[in-house]
Amino acid sequence: MTEATHSQIESVVDFYLSINELQTPSELYRKLKLIAQEFQFDHYVALNVPQVTEKFIRPSFIASNWPRSLVARYDRLGLLENSPIIDGLRKKHTPVVVDLEEGGVQRPMEEQRATISLFLEHKMPRHFYVPCHDKTGRRGAIGFSGTRSLPSPSEGALLHMMGLYAFSRLYALISELGDKTVLSAREMECLVWSARGKTSAECAVILGVAESTVAGYLASLNRKLHAQNKAQMIAIAYELGLISHANINLR
Numbered sequence: 001m002t003e004a005t006h007s008q009i010e011s012v013v014d015f016y017l018s019i020n021e022l023q024t025p026s027e028l029y030r031k032l033k034l035i036a037q038e039f040q041f042d043h044y045v046a047l048n049v050p051q052v053t054e055k056f057i058r059p060s061f062i063a064s065n066w067p068r069s070l071v072a073r074y075d076r077l078g079l080l081e082n083s084p085i086i087d088g089l090r091k092k093h094t095p096v097v098v099d100l101e102e103g104g105v106q107r108p109m110e111e112q113r114a115t116i117s118l119f120l121e122h123k124m125p126r127h128f129y130v131p132c133h134d135k136t137g138r139r140g141a142i143g144f145s146g147t148r149s150l151p152s153p154s155e156g157a158l159l160h161m162m163g164l165y166a167f168s169r170l171y172a173l174i175s176e177l178g179d180k181t182v183l184s185a186r187e188m189e190c191l192v193w194s195a196r197g198k199t200s201a202e203c204a205v206i207l208g209v210a211e212s213t214v215a216g217y218l219a220s221l222n223r224k225l226h227a228q229n230k231a232q233m234i235a236i237a238y239e240l241g242l243i244s245h246a247n248i249n250l251r
Contacts, residue, residue, distance in 0.1 A: 031166065057079075057083075063232055094160075095131070099126050123147050129144075181225065187220055
């Protein structure tokens, strides 16, 4: 065994042990951010792979540090439907790798230009996604994006194993969280309207309360769901079955 191989095995073992010590989804999100930084990626994402009938990417995100403006424009432009990355994640068991600066994005020409422009604007030309699945067999993924060159074969193998471990632990933590999460009626209302895209001010008007009261509900929801922001709160709520696409009817 070479010294490099031994070092890689030690890295995987250390990561595996550290992942199993995590106690909350928030801790795992921070771990994903650290992995991205370690491999010199700027962005990470953990997501459920959207079904072919779904129109928006945002509800599929479990955790991410993608810029909000990028996600909003992605959905506004309807770029999910023909996404070669998502298509690959639905079908493959090996990493899905894309370099937008090299072209070759298999989309209709107008969508291709819009996709490349959007991600280059946010300095995310290269993407590495690890296909994963939860215990029910539903597909998901851990992805890393940024300006660095695509991972070498050895880096890719390491990221692949780390992604699989991280995704498995994430679902275990979320399942444990669901067993003990109880929301009040008002928190549930605030969650539903937030998932429908309403701002805190709009939620306050709808619920007939002060905006500061809505802020209190959101803070309580983030605490109970171990979310760091509204997007994570909504993603975890979908995962726990607290809300669904059917009753939210996202526009």
